[in-house]
Amino acid sequence: NADIARDANRPMLVHLDDLRTSAFRFNSAAAALPKDRWDYVVAMRNAVTERAARLPFRRLIEVELHHVDLDVGYELTDLPADFVQREVEFLTSGKFAGHADVPALTLTVPGGHTWHTGRTGEEPTTVEGTPVALLGWLTGRSDGSDLAANAPLPTLPPLG
Structure with a gap:
């Protein structure tokens, strides 16, 4: 840091x-x-x-997401689809899975994939949107206003 x-x-x-x-x-x-x-x-x-x-992919994550952060016209929607899918998978199955500060979540792409993450043993908040919208919210690069949920979206811990 x-x-x-x-x-x-x-x-x-x-x-x-x-x-x-x-x-x-x-x-x-x-x-x-x-x-x-x-x-x-x-x-x-x-x-x-x-x-x-996992280090080569972790390095790619740093390059792709910080490229978005540079605010030079490269947006979340410019990220390669396979990267978005893999990063959402990484965040839900690794980073946030079982995390004490993340309530139970079910993330769904309409007509597509579903991920479960966060704490276990509680009724999950269901969050629906495109993979890019989910990635933006999971990484703190969007407020989730482009997502649909059955409850208010929780504040997620920083990725740091």
Whole structure:
């Protein structure tokens, strides 16, 4: 977090160089990782752990969602559909599943997929919308006004 705060105001060309350099380092390290090491658990920030095999997708999440955050015309609706589907799946089955601060939720795409997440043992709030609308709300990038729900939408914890 301190690095982000310190470096946020650097010139765009410096950010681009840093992005390219870190992508090269990541790709080199990933290519050198023996196949039997992809099941290792890696310590992330904020006491989060993750399987090494999930790191490439976690990096893609950072790139795609922060691209939206730049406010340069790349919107949630520009995200690739397969990315949106996979990220909603990740958030519902991993990040928010069983989370004490997330009430039971059933998220539904009309005529499509349904996900269950949050606390267990209680009647879920049903939330319906497009995958992009669900992703926007789950990631805190929208207020959920484009979703339909059978109760007021809860405030979700930050992804940090």
